[in-house]
Amino acid sequence: MSLTWEPRIVGFACRWCTYAGADLAGTSRLEYPAAIRLIRVPCSGRVNPSFVLRAFQRGADGVLVAGCHPGDCHYTSGNLFTRRRYSLVKRFLEYLGMEPERFRVEWISAAEGHRFAQVVREMTADLRRLGPNRKMREET
Amino acid sequence: MNERQAKLRSIAGSLLAEGRVSLFIGFGPGLEPSRPVPWFAKNADEAGKLVLDPFCGPGLARYLLDETAAGPAGIVARGCDGLGLERLVADKRVGRDQVYVVGVACRGAVDxxxxxxxxxxxxxxxxxxxxxxxxxxxxxxxxxxxxxxLLDRCLACADPSPRTADTWLEEPLPGAQREFEGVEALEKLGPDDRYAFWARHLERCLRCHACRNACPACNCVACSLDNPEWLERTTGLADHFMFHFTRAYHVAGRCVACGECQRACPVGIPLMLLNEKFMKDIRDLFAVPDPHRPQEAEPLGHFSPDDPEGWREGDETL
Amino acid sequence: MKLMRAGALPRLLETLGRQAQVYAPATEDGLVLLRPWTGQAIATSYVNPVNSLKGLVYPQTEAVLEFTGGDENLSLREAPAPAPQVVFGGRPCDAAGLALIAQVLLEGTFVDELFRRRREATTVLTVACREPGPYCFCRAMGVSPADERGSDVMFYPADDGYLVEAVTARGEEALQAVAGLLAPAPDTGARDACRELRIPLAEKLTTDRLAARLEGFFEHPYWEQVARRCRSCGTCAYLCPTCYCTAIFDTSRGTRGRRLRGWDSCQFKDFLLMAGGHNPRPAKKQRVRNRFLHKLSYSPANHGAYGCVGCGRCVEKCPADLHMVAVLTDLGEVLP
Structure with missing residues (x-):
C-alpha cells in the first residue's frame, strides 16, 4: 500500500446511458476524482451481484452500479430487473457488514454528465472518510 | 402405540403393493431411536419399517430429484417437504404427477x-x-x-402441513405468518459488529457443500459454485463470503425456508439468517406476504413499474 | 511419568509458544474447535474438537509453489516452509489418524514432501479420554482411548491435572522445556483408567474378519439401497481425521499466482470426472461404496489397518445419518 492512499471505485456503467454520461462529463471538462474505474456493460441488468462482491474482494473500496433511468432502458426492462435485484443486494451487503456508502446504485442518463461527476465526487469523499475497505477482502 | 406410524405404514404399503409408486420416501430406524434416517421403501416389507415420530428431522424433498427418475415416488410430507416439492415442481425439475404426497400435520422435530x-x-x-x-x-x-x-428450523416454522397432498394422514394444520426476529436483531447492530458476526461464523465453513446439497431450491444440474471461474477452490474467508453470498442470492425469492441447510451444516453456521434477510426484504419491498412459499411470479423473475428503490427508502433499520 | 496441575496448562502452552504457534481447544458458538491459542480459555469438556488434527498438519488448502511472470520471465518458487507448531488437546483417535495418513503419504514409494515438512514441524500433545462420547467407537477400529500412535506427548486427565508422558524424542524435548511445571507422578492410575475405558458403542459392532467377509460384496444390492440417502456432500470426508484425498489447482492474480493442493471428497459427484467427460463413478452407489470399502477393505489390504479411527464425527454430523457405525451395523446383518 502506498503512503498516500486514494480510494478506488469500480463503476459498472451501462453503455447506453451512464457510460455516455461519463463521456459527457469528460467532454464538458467537468472535474471529478480519478478514483473511479469504469467497466462498460451492455445494461445495468448485466451486472451479476457476484461482480460487485468480487470487485470488493479484489481491492475496490467502493462499487457503483449505474444505468438508464427506469423507463429509459435501451432494452425496455433491463434496469427494472436491476432495481429489484439491487434493492435486495444493497441491503444484503450491508447486512453482511459493508458500510452503506461503499455501494451505490444510480440512474445516470447520457445527458447527465454533471450527475455522473457529482456521484463520483460524493462517493470519493465518503470513501476518503471511511478509509480502505478491509471487509470480505482477499488476502494478498 | 403409534397410530400415525401404523397408518403411514399401511398407506405406503398399499401404494407400493398396488404399483402406484415404485418407492416410498419416509423415515426408517437409525442408530438410535432419536435419529431416524431417510428411508426408501421399495416393498410392503420395507414400508412396514417406516418410522413416524417427533424425531423425524431430516428434510426429504430433495431426494425427489433422484428418486422420481425411475417412476412415481411416494413421500410423507411435512410442511417443509411440501414446500420443497412445490419448489422442485415450479423449477420443472420434478413432475407433480410423479409424486404421491401423504400429508401430515407436523408439530416440530426434536433435535x-x-x-x-x-x-x-x-x-x-x-x-x-x-x-x-x-x-x-x-x-x-x-x-x-x-x-x-426442537430443531432450529422447526422453531421458526410457519408451515406444519403441506399446502396440497394426495392423501392426508391426519387433519392438516393451517399455515402461519413467518417472523424474522433473528434478522431484525442482527440489523440492529452496527456494520462492524455485523461483519464480525458473519466473519466469525463463515470462518468455520468447511465448504463441504452440505448446505447446497440439502437444499430443494439448489436443484441446478450444474452449480456455479462448482465452477472455478465463479468461485475458486481456495478456502480463505473471502472465498467463504463469496460462497455464501452467492448461495443465498441464488435462492433469494426461491428459498422455501425449510431450514435444512442450517440443520445439515456441520459447523453451526446460521444459514437461515442469510436466507431470511432476503425473505424479509422481499416481503417489505415487493409486498409479497409469504415470500418463502412458491409464488405465481418469482419475486426476482419479474418486476413492477413502480417498484421502490430499496437502496434509498424504507430501510430505517440499517 | 510426570504430574502437571491443571492450572499450569496456560504456562505450559505459553512456554512452548515462544518457539512455535500453539493450537488449543476453544469454545466458539457452542462448538469446540482447535484454534490458535493466544491466551484464551482452554476448553476441557468436549468429546472431540469439531476440526480434527488433520487440518493442522494437512491443511484444507496449501501452496505447492508460487509463480510470477508470464511466458517470458516465469519464475517458480517453492512454497515457504511451515513454521513450527504445537497442538494441544487432540484426542488419541485423531493422532492415530495422523499416523494413518503418514503411513500412506510417507511410507510408500512416494514421499509427500508437503506433508512430511508440516508433520515434522508439528508437536502433538494428545489428551487421552476418560469418558466415551455417545458416538465414539474407536475400539471397534483397533484404536484405544489411550492410543499413543501419532502423539508426541500423552496427557492423561487426572483428578487435579494431567499425568504426562512423552512418547517420542520430540515429546521429550517439549517436556524438558517445561520441566519446571512437572512433578513426579505418584502412580499411573490416570493412564490405566484411560487404557481400560469401555467404549459402549464399539462393543455393539463386529469388525472381526471384516476384510475377508467383504470379499465378493462389491456388487451386493446393499450399496444401492444405503446410498439413496447420501446427499453427495463432503461433510464426512472433511471432518474425517483419516481421509486424505486432494486435488491440485492453480489460482492467479495478474502476473502472480500459486499452485495449491486442497482437500477433495470421493462423495462429490465430480470427484473422478475426467477432462474428456468420462466419470468412472457417476452414481451415488459407486461413490458411497468406495468410501466404505476404502476404509474397511482397501486400507487394511494396502496398509494393514482400517482407514477409520472411530472418532464418531461422521456419526454425529452426517446430515443423512449415513456413517461408519450405520454401515458397520448393517454389514453385521447383511454380510455372511
Whole structure:
C-alpha cells in the first residue's frame, strides 16, 4: 500500500446511458476524482451481484452500479430487473457488514454528465472518510 | 402405540403393493431411536419399517430429484417437504404427477443433540405437547420447553402441513405468518459488529457443500459454485463470503425456508439468517406476504413499474 | 511419568509458544474447535474438537509453489516452509489418524514432501479420554482411548491435572522445556483408567474378519439401497481425521499466482470426472461404496489397518445419518 492512499471505485456503467454520461462529463471538462474505474456493460441488468462482491474482494473500496433511468432502458426492462435485484443486494451487503456508502446504485442518463461527476465526487469523499475497505477482502 | 406410524405404514404399503409408486420416501430406524434416517421403501416389507415420530428431522424433498427418475415416488410430507416439492415442481425439475404426497400435520422435530444434552443421557422417545416436550429416558420421562428441544428450523416454522397432498394422514394444520426476529436483531447492530458476526461464523465453513446439497431450491444440474471461474477452490474467508453470498442470492425469492441447510451444516453456521434477510426484504419491498412459499411470479423473475428503490427508502433499520 | 496441575496448562502452552504457534481447544458458538491459542480459555469438556488434527498438519488448502511472470520471465518458487507448531488437546483417535495418513503419504514409494515438512514441524500433545462420547467407537477400529500412535506427548486427565508422558524424542524435548511445571507422578492410575475405558458403542459392532467377509460384496444390492440417502456432500470426508484425498489447482492474480493442493471428497459427484467427460463413478452407489470399502477393505489390504479411527464425527454430523457405525451395523446383518 502506498503512503498516500486514494480510494478506488469500480463503476459498472451501462453503455447506453451512464457510460455516455461519463463521456459527457469528460467532454464538458467537468472535474471529478480519478478514483473511479469504469467497466462498460451492455445494461445495468448485466451486472451479476457476484461482480460487485468480487470487485470488493479484489481491492475496490467502493462499487457503483449505474444505468438508464427506469423507463429509459435501451432494452425496455433491463434496469427494472436491476432495481429489484439491487434493492435486495444493497441491503444484503450491508447486512453482511459493508458500510452503506461503499455501494451505490444510480440512474445516470447520457445527458447527465454533471450527475455522473457529482456521484463520483460524493462517493470519493465518503470513501476518503471511511478509509480502505478491509471487509470480505482477499488476502494478498 | 403409534397410530400415525401404523397408518403411514399401511398407506405406503398399499401404494407400493398396488404399483402406484415404485418407492416410498419416509423415515426408517437409525442408530438410535432419536435419529431416524431417510428411508426408501421399495416393498410392503420395507414400508412396514417406516418410522413416524417427533424425531423425524431430516428434510426429504430433495431426494425427489433422484428418486422420481425411475417412476412415481411416494413421500410423507411435512410442511417443509411440501414446500420443497412445490419448489422442485415450479423449477420443472420434478413432475407433480410423479409424486404421491401423504400429508401430515407436523408439530416440530426434536433435535437429537439438544435432547441428549438436556436429558444428560440417551433419549428413547419424545412427545411434543403444545409448549412442552416430554423426553423418555432410561431414568423416566423428563419435560422441557419446546423452544429448548426442537430443531432450529422447526422453531421458526410457519408451515406444519403441506399446502396440497394426495392423501392426508391426519387433519392438516393451517399455515402461519413467518417472523424474522433473528434478522431484525442482527440489523440492529452496527456494520462492524455485523461483519464480525458473519466473519466469525463463515470462518468455520468447511465448504463441504452440505448446505447446497440439502437444499430443494439448489436443484441446478450444474452449480456455479462448482465452477472455478465463479468461485475458486481456495478456502480463505473471502472465498467463504463469496460462497455464501452467492448461495443465498441464488435462492433469494426461491428459498422455501425449510431450514435444512442450517440443520445439515456441520459447523453451526446460521444459514437461515442469510436466507431470511432476503425473505424479509422481499416481503417489505415487493409486498409479497409469504415470500418463502412458491409464488405465481418469482419475486426476482419479474418486476413492477413502480417498484421502490430499496437502496434509498424504507430501510430505517440499517 | 510426570504430574502437571491443571492450572499450569496456560504456562505450559505459553512456554512452548515462544518457539512455535500453539493450537488449543476453544469454545466458539457452542462448538469446540482447535484454534490458535493466544491466551484464551482452554476448553476441557468436549468429546472431540469439531476440526480434527488433520487440518493442522494437512491443511484444507496449501501452496505447492508460487509463480510470477508470464511466458517470458516465469519464475517458480517453492512454497515457504511451515513454521513450527504445537497442538494441544487432540484426542488419541485423531493422532492415530495422523499416523494413518503418514503411513500412506510417507511410507510408500512416494514421499509427500508437503506433508512430511508440516508433520515434522508439528508437536502433538494428545489428551487421552476418560469418558466415551455417545458416538465414539474407536475400539471397534483397533484404536484405544489411550492410543499413543501419532502423539508426541500423552496427557492423561487426572483428578487435579494431567499425568504426562512423552512418547517420542520430540515429546521429550517439549517436556524438558517445561520441566519446571512437572512433578513426579505418584502412580499411573490416570493412564490405566484411560487404557481400560469401555467404549459402549464399539462393543455393539463386529469388525472381526471384516476384510475377508467383504470379499465378493462389491456388487451386493446393499450399496444401492444405503446410498439413496447420501446427499453427495463432503461433510464426512472433511471432518474425517483419516481421509486424505486432494486435488491440485492453480489460482492467479495478474502476473502472480500459486499452485495449491486442497482437500477433495470421493462423495462429490465430480470427484473422478475426467477432462474428456468420462466419470468412472457417476452414481451415488459407486461413490458411497468406495468410501466404505476404502476404509474397511482397501486400507487394511494396502496398509494393514482400517482407514477409520472411530472418532464418531461422521456419526454425529452426517446430515443423512449415513456413517461408519450405520454401515458397520448393517454389514453385521447383511454380510455372511
Amino acid at each position: 437429537p443433540d439438544k435432547a441428549r444434552r438436556l436429558a444428560g443421557r440417551p433419549v428413547f422417545g419424545a412427545e411434543v405437547n403444545g409448549e412442552t416436550v416430554a423426553l423418555t429416558t432410561a431414568g423416566g420421562r423428563l419435560s422441557f420447553p419446546r423452544s429448548d428441544c
